[in-house]
Amino acid sequence: MNDAAQAILAILQEKNITLDDLKTLILRESKSKKTCIAILYVKNKQAGETLKNVSHFLLGINGFLVIYSNPLSPASKTTAVLHVSGDNFLEEVIKNRTIKYGFDSFFQNNMPVFENALEIIQKETAGAQCIADLYCGAGTIGICLAEKNQRMIGVEIDEHAALRAKENALSNNIVPYEAYELSAEKTEKEILQKADVIIVDPPRSGLHPKLTKTILECTPKKIIYLSCNPKTQHDDMLLLLQNYTPIKLYGFDFYPQTPHMESLLICFKK
DSSP states (O other): OHHHHHHHHHHHHHTTOOGGGEEEEEEEEETTTTEEEEEEEESOHHHHHTTTTOOHHHHTSSEEEEEEOOTTSSSOOOSEEEEEEEOSEEEEEETTEEEEEETTSOOOSOHHHHHHHHHHHHHHHTTOSEEEEETOTTTHHHHHHOOTTOEEEEEESOHHHHHHHHHHHHHTTOOSEEEEEOOGGGOOHHHHTTOSEEEEOOOTTOOOHHHHHHHHHHOOSEEEEEESOHHHHHHHHHHHTTTEEEEEEEEEOSSTTSSOOEEEEEEEEO
C-alpha cells in the first residue's frame, strides 16, 4: 500500500497537480484476498482528466480510480467517476462467505474482531425463522449469519450497496433473501413484522426515532444492536425499554489506540 501511495504521489508531482486540485487519497485493502485499490478524489476536474492514462498495473495494485468530488463540500463524495483502471471493488472472505463491496462502501477493517462479534450474533440468531438486517450495507452481517432455509431481509438506503447485498446473497446461495433499497426509518411495519429477530448497525447518530417507533409497534422477539457510538445506543435503549429488556452487553476494540469502540447489545421482548 505504501509503495502504491508513493507511486501515485510521484505521478501527481510529474503532472504538476497541486494540493489545491486534490481532496483525498484512499487506499483500501482486502485482508483475506490480499488485494488493494486506490481511490483519488479530486476537486479540479481538468486535473483529474490528466490521470486517465494511469494504469493500476503501473501502481502494482488491483484497481485505481479517479473521482471528481464537488469542491463546495469538504466531504469526499462521488460527483463523477473520471477514470477506472482495474477493479472498482474489493472482496473479503468472512466465515466462509465471500462479500463483495464497492470502492466507496463502508466495511469493517478489523476482521478478527469483527468475526468475534459475528460469532456472538450467530449464537443469538440460531434457530430464528426470519431475520431483518437493517443498515445492512452490502449484506455482510446477515449473509455471514444465514442458516439453511433461514429467511433473511436486508434494508439499506444506498442504491449500490443494496444491489451488492442482492448479488452477495445470490453468489453465496443465501435463499430466500430479500433486499430493500430504503432508509431504515422508512421500513414499513409489514417488513419488520415478518422477522422474529432484528439486527441494527446504525451510524454514529443511532436509530432514527421513526424506526424506534416502528420496532416498538412490531415487537420482534429479539433486537441485536451493534453500535459504533455507545452514547446514542444508550439513548435508544432508554426508549426501547418500553417493550424490551437488555440482557447482554459486549464491548469490542475495533480501532486500537483510538478513543472509539463498538458495543453489542442483546435485548429480549418483555
